[in-house]
Amino acid sequence: MKKCWASLFTPRSIFYRVEQNFDHRKVKLAVVVQHMVQSEKAGVFFTVDPISQDVNKMTIEGAYGLGETVVSGSLTPDTYTINKKSLDIVDKKIAKQDWMLTKVGEKNVKASIKKDFQQMQKLSDAQIQELARIGRNIEKHYGWPQDIEWAVEGGKVYIVQSRPITTLRKDVTSRYTLAGTPGGKPEREGPISEDMGVSLEPSEQENAPSREEMPGEMVSISKAKTILKGLPASPGFSTNRVRVLLDLDDLSKMQSGEILVTVMTTPDFVPAMRKASAIITDAGGLTSHAAIVSRELGVPAVIGTGEATRKLQDGMIVTVDATKGIVYEGKVDISELAKPSTAVIGGESSPITATRVYVNVAEPDVAEKVAKLPVDGVGLLRAEFMVANMGVHPRKLYEEGRSQEFIDNLAEGLSRIAGAFYPRPVVYRATDFKTNEYRNLEGGEKYEPEEENPMIGYRGAMRYIREPELFELELKAIKKVREDMGLKNLWLMIPFVRRTEQIIAIKRMMESQGLHRTKDFKLWIMVEVPSSVFMIEEMCEEGIDGVSIGSNDLTQLILGIDHDNATIAGEFDERSTAVMRAIQRVIKTCKAHGVTSSICGQAPSVYPELTEKLVEFGTTSVSVNPDVIEKTRRIIAGAEQKFLLDRTRKIAEKLGLDEGEVKHTLPSQ
Structure with missing residues (x-):
């Protein structure tokens, strides 16, 4: 239990x-102790098909023994597709299973399955329909599509876990309203859950050979020879050479654009998966590592083929149709099936807005992929991940001469x-x-005090002024990126500013390092404490280029509500009149002084009425x-349109004109 905690x-x-912007103190962990179901059969169940995302179909995966084998993807389970309305079984894929995991005494052991049972359907039709119901x-x-784990013991069906599916398209989730959630959407667990052993990164197949460059004659789909069939885990198509990886020692052989073939992937395979133009595995189900990671990387994948590593050899040219789970021999013309989509995120073009939409980024490895989204820049580049990744307290590095x-x-992280x-x-x-948080780094306990309430403690601008030698290290890194690497689009924002004097002191430190406010180097501050709301006019006059309102901390401090306190957390609301008046004061004052104003956080995407304000x-x-990003931009577009219409009506009423006449006189956004 201690290890779980x-x-x-x-x-x-x-x-x-840090990546998901969760407060460390807010995240709680409970260790659930419950009776173990000694399952004869077990598996997973998606109430919306995770591949086609058809809300009218449900998908059940099942295998003999404990469900760990299905969840981990260590074997290929049966897959049953059910019509959600009628509960009719519309498709079955029966997988051969020659071993299972079972509990013997205090240990889980691998046991052989009798030959007569290996190719049998794991669940009876009646059990499939009972589970579907x-x-x-x-x-x-719950009012939301569910990812369920189930088990059968003594003929009785048990549900051992249910959680919301968080990877569905927006056109799918728009049909649901999550019970008890104002926004009608569960909190995302992240693109790739932390137990996958990897953060979201783009694939590395940009330089892969094209289909036309592959040797051999291209054949039509009607004449193509099918080599393998499996589960379509991540849709897409690819024609390329095969690379069979049976051992981790072989990972270095993987070349960009090749089709990765293996028994089953693990977190150690991720560098090779990024290079792959497609992935084929012997084993695994829709919740396996290969399935989840390939979907997030956007790499076509066919899993659970049973014999890919036996049938395919290095250098063979194959065509993967991961929308149907088929692998063809040689070059196949699948142009009719793989017509490129002209749609953008969400299925339609993203609207143009006068209000810029920036993105929050913490991890350099996702930058290339996020940069392709319809955003106007990065409004919050968090440093914490990059520092935490070094693993050592900055003071320790400084005192050891490792500045x-x-x-x-x-x-390096900033430049990427x-x-x-x-x-x-x-x-x-x-x-x-x-x-x-600093105490968790190597050397942290030596340098950091223990505080009763770190949220309003020794942090932000105050720390930089008291420890200028450490803040100068950050300034030197910024200068290196801007001057040595020529990336003049990198600006600076100071968090948790309490007093105008702190801005003055920090500007002097910047100037001592040769960093001056210019047309292409802007200085922003974060407005997170009530004092900066009251002093915003003086701060603007002192000389800043932008502010970013940290609505989370600001709401907490204005309302005097600790959102980590479950007793009163329900009173926490950024839409409170007091908070909105503070935000209004900051934005209008900044506007009067020609200072950019922004807000970082999820409130604009959660509360459309706040966005309108x-x-x-x-x-x-x-x-x-x-x-x-796209949801926020559409909310903003609607808010801007409503604002202009209201403005038109008011002008029309004042001038005694029709709205149509006034619209022609209004400047466009």
Whole structure:
């Protein structure tokens, strides 16, 4: 149990929370102790088909023994497709299973299955329909598509886990309203869950040979020879050479654009998966590592073929149709099936808005992929992940004479993000670790005090002024990226500014390092404490280029509500009149002084009415996480249109004109 609790503070868990903008103190962990179902059969169940995302179809995967084998993808399960309305079984894929995992005494052991049972259907039709009926009721109860784990013991069906599916397209999720959730959407667990052993990264197949460059004659789909069939885990098509990887020692052989063939992938395979133009595995189901990671990387994948590593050899040319789960011999003309889509995210073009939509980024490895989204730049580049990845407290590096190591590592991460978005602006928020978070780094316990409330403790601008030698390391990294690498789109933002005097002191430190406010180097501050709301006019007059409102901390401090306190957390609301008045004051004051105003966080995408107010106040931008970029832009577009229509009506009423006459006189956005 202690090990379970301690897993909340592994480096991977800490990174995941930083990446998803979760407060470390808010995330709680409970260890559930329950009776183990000694299952004869077990598996997973999706109440919406995860591949086709057809809301009228449900998918059940099942195997003999404990369900761990299905969840981990260590073997290929049966797959049953059910009509959600009628509960009719519309498709079955029966997989051969010659071993299973079962509990003997206190241990899970691998046991052989009698030959007569190996190719039998694991669940009877009656059990499939019983399970389907239960799953349909669970989805109805939660008001959202469910990812369910089930088990059968003594002929009785048990549900051992149910959680929302978080990877569905927006046109699918728009049909649902999650019970008890104002926004009608569950919190995302992230593109790739932390136990996958990898953060989201783009594939590395840009330089892969084209289909035309492959040797051999292309044949029509009607004449193509099918070599393998499996589960279509990640849709798409590819024609290329095969690379069979049976051992981790072979990973270095993988070349960009090749088709990766293996028994089953693990987190160690991810570097090779990024290079692959397609992935084929012997084993695994729709919840296996290969399935989940290939979908997130956008790499076509056919899994659970049973014999890919036996039938395919290095250098063979094959065509993968991962929309149907088929592997063809040689070059196949699948142009009729793989017509390129002209649609963009969400199925239609993203609207143009006067209010800029920026994105929050923390991890350099995702920069290239996120930069392809319809965003105007990075409104919040968090430093914490890059520093945490170094693993050592900056003070320790400084005292050991390793300052350049810190500068180089930080500059490398900053340059990758600034380069991916160039020439769009990238606003780097200087380190904003709280003392309890800094203590987790090597050497942290020596240098960091223990505080009762780190949220309002030794952090942000105050820390930079008291420890200028450490803040200068960040300034030198910024200067290196801008001057040595030529990435002039990198700007600076100072967090948790409490007083105008702090801005003055920090500007002097910047100037001492040769960083001056210019047309292409902007200085922003974060407005997170009530004092900066009251002093915003003086701060603008002192000389800043932009502000970003941290609505989470600001709401907490204005309302006097600790959102980690379950007793009162329900009162936490950014739409509170007091908070909205503070935001209005900041935006309007900034506008009067020609200072950019923004807000970072998810509130604009969660509360359309708040977004309408931001547009009305005159905010120049918002910055949100990658998964809600398009949703936010559409909300803003609607808010801007409503604002213009209201403005038109007021002018028409004042002038005694028809609205149509006034519209011709209004400047366009």
